[in-house]
Amino acid sequence: MSRSRAPLAGVVGALVVVEATSGVLQGYYTPLLSDVARHLGIHDADVNWFEASQLLLSAIVVPLLARLGDMIGHRKVLIGSLIVTAAASWGVAFAPSFWLFTLLWALQGFYVVWLPMNVSIIHARARKHPNTAELTSKGAGLIVVALQAGAIGGALVAGQLGGLIPLHLTLAVPAVLVTVALLVVILKVEDPGVRAGGRVDSSGTVLLSLSLLAITGGLALARVNGFTLWVWAMVLVGAALMWWFVQVERRKDDPVIDMHLITRPTLWPVILTSALFGVSVLGAQGPLSTFAGTDPTEVGYGLGLDSASRSYLIGAYVLSLLVGAGLYARISKALQPRRVLIAAATLVGAGYLLLVPLHGGVPTVTALMIVAGLGSGALVAALPATAAAAAPPHQTGVATGLTNTTKTLGGAFASAVFALALANGVDSETTTAASLSGYQTVWAICGVTAFVAVGALLTVPKVAFTSADPDARGLDESPEALALEAVGHDVVVSDAKVVRSEESPDPEQEGGR
Structure with missing residues (x-):
C-alpha cells in the first residue's frame, strides 16, 4: 500500500x-x-x-x-x-x-x-x-x-x-x-x-424530534394493538409536524437538515432508497425466522426447521450480507457506484418477489435469501458512502445520518404493517402460525419497494458518486468556479455565491470546506 x-x-x-x-x-x-x-x-x-x-x-x-x-x-x-x-x-x-x-x-x-x-x-x-x-x-x-x-x-x-x-x-x-x-x-x-x-437549530430540532417521536411511537403501538384510531392519530400528528418542520427549515440560514441538500438530484434517490431498503433489511428477518420454524405437516406451509437449523438459514443470509458489503467497493470501481446501487436493489427485489411463488423447500428459500442478502449487503455499504459523496464536505454527517434515520423509519413502518399482515386470516384458537398469505404479502412488499428504489436510482446522473462528479469534489461547474479552480485557488461554493480563498489551506484543516 x-x-x-x-x-x-x-x-x-x-x-x-x-x-x-x-x-x-x-x-x-x-x-x-x-x-x-x-x-x-x-x-x-x-x-x-x-x-x-x-x-x-x-x-x-x-x-x-x-x-x-x-x-x-x-x-x-x-x-x-x-x-x-x-x-x-x-x-x-x-x-x-x-x-x-x-x-x-x-x-x-x-x-x-x-x-x-x-x-x-x-x-x-x-x-x-x-x-x-x-x-x-x-x-x-x-x-x-x-x-x-x-x-x-x-x-x-x-x-x-x-x-x-x-x-x-x-x-x-x-x-x-x-x-x-x-x-x-x-x-x-x-x-x-x-x-x-x-449553531444548533433548536426550533427545528424540537419539531423534528416531536415528529419522529409521534410517527415511530404510533408505529410501535401498531405492532401491539394494530392500526387503531390512536395509532392513526399519532402518525397523522407526526406527519403534520414533519410538514411544519420542512416549512421552518426552508427559511433557516443554519437548519438542522438542509432541505436544499436533500433535494439534490444525486441525494434524494439515495435517501428514498434508504427508507425503502429499511422495509426489507429491518422488517423481514423476523418473518423469515418464523416461516422457517413453521411446521408444514400442521398448516401446509413453512420449512419445519428447529432452532439450530433456523440459525444456519439466518446465518447464510447474514453471511451473504457480509459478502455483498465486501464486494461493493471492488465492483463499484469497475462499474461505477450508481450501477452497483441499481444492481443491488434489483437483487433485493428479485430475491423477495421470487419467494412469493417459490417457498416450498429449504434449498430454494436459502438460495433466494442469499440473492437478497448479496444486494442488501452492498446497499448497507453503498448508501452512507454515496450520500457522503453526494453532499458538500461540511454536510457529510447530515447526509449519511439521513440514510440511517430514513432506514429506521422504513423498518418501523414495515414492522407494524408486517405484524398485521401476518395476523390476518389466522385462527388464534387453533394455531399460533402466521398465515401463508401474510408471508406472501411481506415478501411482495419487500420486493416491490426494492424495485421502486431501482426506479428512483435510475434518475441519478451517470457520473454521480465518482471523482468526476462535481458534488463528490464539493464544487459546482459554474464558469466562475471553474475559472478560479483553473488558476489554482480553492473554491468554496454555497447556494448563493462562489467565494475565493486567499491562502488555499489544506481542506482538512479548515472548517466548512
Whole structure:
C-alpha cells in the first residue's frame, strides 16, 4: 500500500473495531432475550418494547448528532456516542428491573450514529487523495463487513455463553467491547479537522424530534394493538409536524437538515432508497425466522426447521450480507457506484418477489435469501458512502445520518404493517402460525419497494458518486468556479455565491470546506 494511503488505512482499521462492536450489539442479545425475559419476570411479548424504545430514541438522536458532527467534528460526536453506549451497556448487564432495563436499552441506541460518523471521518480523510469516492467506498465496504461479521460472531458467542456463566456476566461482554472501541477511537483516530461551524437549530430540532417521536411511537403501538384510531392519530400528528418542520427549515440560514441538500438530484434517490431498503433489511428477518420454524405437516406451509437449523438459514443470509458489503467497493470501481446501487436493489427485489411463488423447500428459500442478502449487503455499504459523496464536505454527517434515520423509519413502518399482515386470516384458537398469505404479502412488499428504489436510482446522473462528479469534489461547474479552480485557488461554493480563498489551506484543516 502506498504511503499516501497509509493514514487512511490506519483510521479505517480503528473504525473497523467500532463497527465490529456495533455488529455485536445488533446480534449478541437476540439469542438471550428469552433468558432476559425470565430474569426480569416479564412476558415474552414485552421484549418487543426493548426494540421499540431503541427505535424511538435512535430515530430522534441521529439527525441531531449528525448535525453536531458536521458542526463540532465527527470524531467528537463518535466519542460522545461511544461513552453513552458504553455506560448504557454496563447498565443493561446489571439492571434489576424491566423499566430501568428498557431505558438503558434505549440509550444503547446511540450506536446507530457510529456508521454515519465513521463514513464521514473516512470521507474527510479520503479528500486528501484524488480518488476520494473510490477510497470512501472501499473504507465503507470494509467497516460494513466488520459490522456483519460482528453480528454473526456476537450471536454465536452469546449462544455459547448463555448456559455457561451467569446472565449478568454474559450481558457484560458487549459492554467490555464498547469500552475497548472507545479507547481505540481516542488513541488511534485523529480529528480530521473538518468543521461546518454554525449553531444548533433548536426550533427545528424540537419539531423534528416531536415528529419522529409521534410517527415511530404510533408505529410501535401498531405492532401491539394494530392500526387503531390512536395509532392513526399519532402518525397523522407526526406527519403534520414533519410538514411544519420542512416549512421552518426552508427559511433557516443554519437548519438542522438542509432541505436544499436533500433535494439534490444525486441525494434524494439515495435517501428514498434508504427508507425503502429499511422495509426489507429491518422488517423481514423476523418473518423469515418464523416461516422457517413453521411446521408444514400442521398448516401446509413453512420449512419445519428447529432452532439450530433456523440459525444456519439466518446465518447464510447474514453471511451473504457480509459478502455483498465486501464486494461493493471492488465492483463499484469497475462499474461505477450508481450501477452497483441499481444492481443491488434489483437483487433485493428479485430475491423477495421470487419467494412469493417459490417457498416450498429449504434449498430454494436459502438460495433466494442469499440473492437478497448479496444486494442488501452492498446497499448497507453503498448508501452512507454515496450520500457522503453526494453532499458538500461540511454536510457529510447530515447526509449519511439521513440514510440511517430514513432506514429506521422504513423498518418501523414495515414492522407494524408486517405484524398485521401476518395476523390476518389466522385462527388464534387453533394455531399460533402466521398465515401463508401474510408471508406472501411481506415478501411482495419487500420486493416491490426494492424495485421502486431501482426506479428512483435510475434518475441519478451517470457520473454521480465518482471523482468526476462535481458534488463528490464539493464544487459546482459554474464558469466562475471553474475559472478560479483553473488558476489554482480553492473554491468554496454555497447556494448563493462562489467565494475565493486567499491562502488555499489544506481542506482538512479548515472548517466548512
